[in-house]
Structures are given as structure tokens and as C-alpha cells.
Amino acid sequence: MSVAETIEQPPASAAPTKAVRVAIVDDHESVRLGLKAAFVEEGYEVLQVASTVDELIAGLAGREVDVTVLDLSLGDGSSVTENVKRVQAAGSAVLVHSIADRVALVREALAAGAAGGIPKSSATKTVIAAAATVARGEVLNNLEWATAIDADRDFAKAQLGRREREILHLYASGLPLKLAAEKLGIGYSTAREYLDRIRVKYVEVGRPAPTKVDLLRRAVEDGILPGLDPDGDGH
Numbered sequence: 259m260s261v262a263e264t265i266e267q268p269p270a271s272a273a274p275t276k277a278v279r280v281a282i283v284d285d286h287e288s289v290r291l292g293l294k295a296a297f298v299e300e301g302y303e304v305l306q307v308a309s310t311v312d313e314l315i316a317g318l319a320g321r322e323v324d325v326t327v328l329d330l331s332l333g334d335g336s337s338v339t340e341n342v343k344r345v346q347a348a349g350s351a352v353l354v355h356s357i358a359d360r361v362a363l364v365r366e367a368l369a370a371g372a373a374g375g376i377p378k379s380s381a382t383k384t385v386i387a388a389a390a391t392v393a394r395g396e397v398l399n400n401l402e403w404a405t406a407i408d409a410d411r412d413f414a415k416a417q418l419g420r421r422e423r424e425i426l427h428l429y430a431s432g433l434p435l436k437l438a439a440e441k442l443g444i445g446y447s448t449a450r451e452y453l454d455r456i457r458v459k460y461v462e463v464g465r466p467a468p469t470k471v472d473l474l475r476r477a478v479e480d481g482i483l484p485g486l487d488p489d490g491d492g493h
Contacts, residue, residue, distance in 0.1 A: 277303040284329040322349035324393035342370035374398020416459035
């Protein structure tokens with residue numbers, strides 16, 4: 259399955275009704291200029307283009323953007339976690355834009371709160387579609403990155419039981435917890451206990467998930483979405 263196929267978006271040629279505000283951070287001028295031109299052509303408002311997060315923050319001067327397309331490996335020696343958190347603090351969601359072999363950096367960016375990642379090998383229209391998804395406040399359900407992260411042996415998965423994965427699958431997919439409980443034939447209080455236990459387990463492996471959006475990220479990262487792992491244990 260290609261990356262483009264994992265993003266459920268209208269064609270990138272359809273410009274948003276209200277211009278989405280975009281920023282681009284990449285230390286390669288050709289990438290910055292290419293992405294800027296593509297976004298502008300599709301009706302997006304590019305507020306800032308920068309080679310570092312320092313330059314981005316200074317250039318924005320307090321203006322907020324909806325999504326920042328952020329290269330993971332910048333030439334100024336800044337850390338991935340620091341960059342993601344600083345961009346978020348400036349009022350922007352983060353879309354990681356990186357080469358496909360930097361799985362550990364993508365994992366770090368997701369843990370810091372990035373909404374998703376797109377390989378630099380992706381078509382420009384795919385990057386734009388992903389940015390639109392992130393700008394709406396949604397987490398990018400990108401199977402290619404999820405698969406790559408799953409193959410990273412240093413990535414600590416929370417050891418969730420079968421019922422915990424079922425609850426997480428339904429709840430992170432958008433179902434209210436009460437309806438998820440009814441669907442599984444358990445009480446609401448029991449479902450709440452499972453959800454609390456899930457959050458504890460993610461904290462234990464250094465991947466906290468305090469919000470529903472965070473739980474969706476964890477479910478995608480661990481391969482629980484879009485489908486359950488059939489090889490899990492039975493409790």
C-alpha cells in the first residue's frame with residue numbers, strides 16, 4: 259500500500275474554502291521553495307519559510323499557523339523533541355517531513371507530539387493532503403511510518419492485552435467510550451478501567467497518552483489501527 263493510499267483526503271487540487279496557514283522548516287533551500295510554491299498554488303497561505311525553528315519563531319512574530327511542515331534533521335544541531343515542542347508552543351500542529359530511513363527520529367517526533375510523518379519521497383500532492391489532515395486537528399494515519407516504527411527494535415510497545423487493544427481500537431477510532439463498552443458487551447466502568455490501564459502502560463514505556471488524540475497516535479504507532487494484531491493474548 260502506498261503512502262498516498264493511506265490518507266483519506268479529497269484531491270489535493272481542491273483548495274480549502276478557508277486558506278490554511280502553513281509554515282515550512284527545512285535546511286535545504288530547494289525543498290523550502292518547492293513546497294512553498296506547491297502550497298501557494300493549491301490555495302494555502304504560507305506565512306513563513308525558514309531553515310531553523312529559531313528563524314521560524316522569529317519570523318512568525320507571534321502569528322499562529324495551522325500546520326508546520328518540519329524537517330527532522332536540521333543543520334543547526336537542534337534536537338527533534340525541542341523543535342517539535344517549540345513549534346507546538348507557537349500554536350502550530352507539526353507534520354514531520356523526513357527521509358524514510360530515519361525511523362528513530364520519526365519515533366522521537368511522534369513521542370514529542372507531532373501529528374504524523376510523511377517521507378520526503380512522497381509526491382507533493384501527498385504532502386499537501388497530509389498537511390490538510392493535520393491542519394484540521396487530526397492525526398495522520400500513515401501506515402508506512404507505522405510499519406517502519408513497528409520494525410524499530412528500540413521502540414518500546416505497551417504490552418496491551420486483547421481486551422485493552424479492542425477498547426483502544428474502538429475508542430481511538432472515534433467511538434465514545436460508552437458505545438465502545440456496549441459494542442464489546444462490557445460495562446462502562448469496566449471500559450474506563452481498561453482505558454486507565456492502557457494509559458498507565460503507555461506511561462510505563464515512556465510514551466504517555468493523556469488525551470484521546472494521543473491514544474490515537476499510540477494506536478497507529480503500535481499497529482492497533484487500522485486493524486487489531488491477531489496474535490495478542492486473550493485477556
